[in-house]
Every structure is written in structure tokens, then in C-alpha cells.
Amino acid sequence: MNHRQKGRLLLGGQYAGLTLWLIIALLPPVILLAAAFNETAMFRSPLALLTLRDFTLNNFATAFSAGDFWFYFRNSLIISVAAVIISVVVCVPMAYGLNKLRPRVRGALSFAVLAMRFLPHVVLALPLFLIFVDIGLSGSRVGLLLAHLAIHIPFAVWMMVGFFENVPKEMEEAAIVDGCGPWKLFWSISLPVVRPGLNALAILVFIMSWNEYLFALFLAGSDAQPLTVGITRFMGGVEAGAQYGVIAAYASLIVLPVIIFALLANRYIVSGMTAGAVKG
């Protein structure tokens, strides 16, 4: 075997490895989608569902009507969008400011942010439940939103600090010499540089809020329940029974927005998730 053949074989092996992982990564979501379009999804091999032998759209119709889809959808959407807006408004300035503090203070605050970023969600859900009962926020979207923000703020600040570190110091110094004030320095010098970071922040926070379940279980009461609670309730109810197809349709509708996001904005997701990787 000569050198060239060996190189070909190696490349083929690389593609084979990647394809194997691609199948493992995509099989569950693809089966879920396929099941949603099949008349009878139960007692059949999920692999056979992929042929779409008894194609139907009825599952979606049932999911919309019996599953109370739009009620939960509204809650999910309102909370996720509000979480994105507030996270951007609060966290971006904070991440910017952290870089400007004295090193000791900055170190202490960074540690606090990091410790909060690692926080187990249940340790917030329990006391928030009690606090919200006290102050009349239990079962409200505002309460649920606050709980989401408790997770988003440390995450977003940590991530944005990574982006702001890419702003060249010389750029800011030149602006100061030109008589640029602190607000303008932030708004017109640093912010444009971290624009991709803002996109990453918005997308990741939206996905995190959209996917959240634990807080909803504790805090949503009956009026503020999002889709993640909606589907578990639907599965527990009598309408669902053993209708795997309807459950799959419901589930597909929930994951569709995040999957579309991931396909369209994967660049930002990647940059956001790696932003905190190389700093202390």
C-alpha cells in the first residue's frame, strides 16, 4: 500500500467515524419526527417508522386541540422573550464593567459569578417557591421569569466577559484620548466589537428558557405553565393514553423552534459556548 492509498484510507476512516456519530446524534430526533407523522407509532419498531408507511397529519391536529398547545406556547414564548431582553440589558453592561474593576474586586466578583453559574437549580427553586408564596408571585409568569433570570444572569455575564476581552485595549485608549465619555466608550466603541456575542447571548438564553422544566414544575402554578410542563401533563392525562404519535407530534412542536435556531445560528451557539473557555 503506497502513501497515497494510506492517506485515502485514513480520510475514509475519519468520515466513517464522523458519520457514525452523526447517526447516533440525529437518530432520536429523526425518529421523534417520523413518529409524529405516523398513524400508529406504538408497537412498531421506531426504525420502521422512518418509512412513513401510514403517513398522517392528524397527530398534530390532536396535539393542538387536546393538548392545549397554544396556552402553554404563549407562556413559553412570553417568558423566553422577556428573559432574552432582560438578560441582554442587564448582563452586557455588567460583563463590560467587570473588566474595568480593580483586579482584586474583579476576582472576587468573578468567583461569585462562576459559583452561581454552577448552581444546582433545585437550590433556587425551593426557596423561591417559599418566597413567591410570601410576596404573591407564586404561579405567575413574573415569578417564573425571575427564576429563569437567576440562572441566565451568571451564565450570560460569564460568557460576555469572554467576548469583551477581545476588545483591543488600544481602541479604548485612543477613544479616551479623543475625549470619549464612559457611556459612549461602552456604546460606540466596545459594543460593536462584541455584536456576535450579543447574538450568541440572545440565542442561548432563549434556548435555555424555552427548554426549562424544573422551575416551571415548582413555580408555575396553573396559569404560567410552559410547554415542557404541558407535554408532561398531556402524557399523564387520559387523552394521551398510548398515542405515541400524538405525544411525538406535541414533542416535535416543542423542539422545532430550538432545532431551527440551531441550524440557522449554529455559528453563534458555538462562539457563545466556547467564549468562557480560556479565561480565569
Place this chain on the structure above:
Amino acid sequence: MQNSSLNRYTRGWYFVLPGLIAMLLIVAFPLAIAFRFSLHDVFLYDFGNQWFVGLENYLYAINDPLFINSVRVTAIFTVANTLGCLVVGLLVAFLLSGKKIRFKAGWMALFLMPFVMTPVIVGITWRLFMWEPDFGVINQVLGFFGVSGPYWLTDRSTALFATALTNAWHLTPMAILVLYAALTTIPDETYEAARVDGAGPFQTLWYVVLPMIRAHILFVSIIIMTSAFREFDMVFTMTGGGPGRSTTVMSILAYNRGIANQDMGMANTIAFTMFMIMAVVAWLYIKVYKVNKEASS
């Protein structure tokens, strides 16, 4: 000198304060309340009656077989996730970083799917279509090789493995993308030099590449570890903590104690213990990171 003038002009505190106040109100304050409740006997729907019991809840917990069991389950779950994600993530990232591989962004976009998928839906999908004993994909594939698979999620001896594997499937993209980003920073000459010295792909990976991306490996291990440690959604929708107590991770035990048993004092004790473990992890991470940075600079 230059730096200090920059600091003075930009007035960091103005920018930090709104976020800091928000964090104090919605993170630090609830944490303090959690700690307070962990020192009390207090029950759901009866918050008026609280008895201060000091560390009694903690003492009760460490002698409680259910608590010890949940610590064991959480530890296995977390370690399995971290190791699984790291190994698979590193291999996939290494393959993807190959110089001749095309459409890298496309592969990466598709690789992200498991990670962005809603954990609740991941749990439901794997339960109904993957681990299902008679028709599920796993047992169909095993059957193809002549193996009859177990009743994964309803068997005490396999449920933890199945849930951990599902969660690792969900978290692996994180390892892939961080490690891939790290690998792209390694210059081609490094691989060239290793090849000239006669190193095979795996030797190159182990002796040359891994030491260079140590910081990234540390980072991604911590991220995966902390997410696996607190995981609730997926395990709860897949097994609800069962069968028996075989998948009752600490988050689920805290939920059961607080909501099902209405024992909010004990629930907060378990949750706050989780927080303390994570605070130590965060502290260690920063220490190790600093040592690493000083060693490499």
C-alpha cells in the same frame, strides 16, 4: 499606568451595579433563605410554623440511607457523564479537525442537535423509542447481533446506566464544540513535526495534542460535570427516580422530600448541600486554572 487611567475613565461600577443588585436579589437572597430553611423544620403549606433545629437536618441526612444512596447515584451519574462526554467528544472533535475534512461548519451544526433539544423531550424520546424493551432501537440493534436486551428503564441494574448514557448523549456536543475550537488553534506544523517523528494518529493525540489543550479539557469537564450533577429534567421524565431508588439523583430526592413528603426543611438541606459541593468545585476550578495559567506563561 495606562490601565489605571482606563479604569478611572470607564467607571466600571456603574455598569456592574444593576446586574449585581439583580444577582443579590434573585440568587444570593434565595440562597440565604435556602440555608435558613435547612436549619429549620418547616413543612409545605404550613410555613407559619417553623422550628429552629440547627444542624439536625444535616445530621439526619448523613445518617439517612436514602440520602447516601442519592449521593452515590449522583456521583456515578456525574462521573459517567463527564468521562463519556470527554472521550467521545475528543474523538469526534479530533476527527472533525482533520485537515482534509470538508463542510466542517455543516457537521458541527448537525452535531449540536442533541444539545439544543429540550431535556424533557430528550427523556421522552429515549424512553418511548430508544430504550423501549420490545420495539426500541437499542434492543432492536442488540437483537440484530443476537443479544436480547434487558428492560432498560424498569430494571434496577440498568436504569442508571441508561439514564446516564442518555444524558451523555445530550451533553457530548458541548465537549465536541469546545474541544474542536481548541484543536483548531493548534498550528499545522505541530502535526507535521509529530508525523515526521513517526507518531501515529493516536500517539499524536495523546502525547502532543492533549497537553496543548489542557485548559480547554479542564473547562469542558467542569461544565459537563456541573450540568450532570444538577440534572433533573431528563431523569425525572425518563424514570422519575426509579425503579426503586436506582436513579434518584440528589435533585430528585430534594424534589421528593419537598413536594411529595412536604418536608421543606430537609429538601433545602439536600439542595444546599449540593450548592456547597458546587461552590467547592468552582473554587478548585479557579485555583487549578490559575496554576495552569502560571505554568504555561
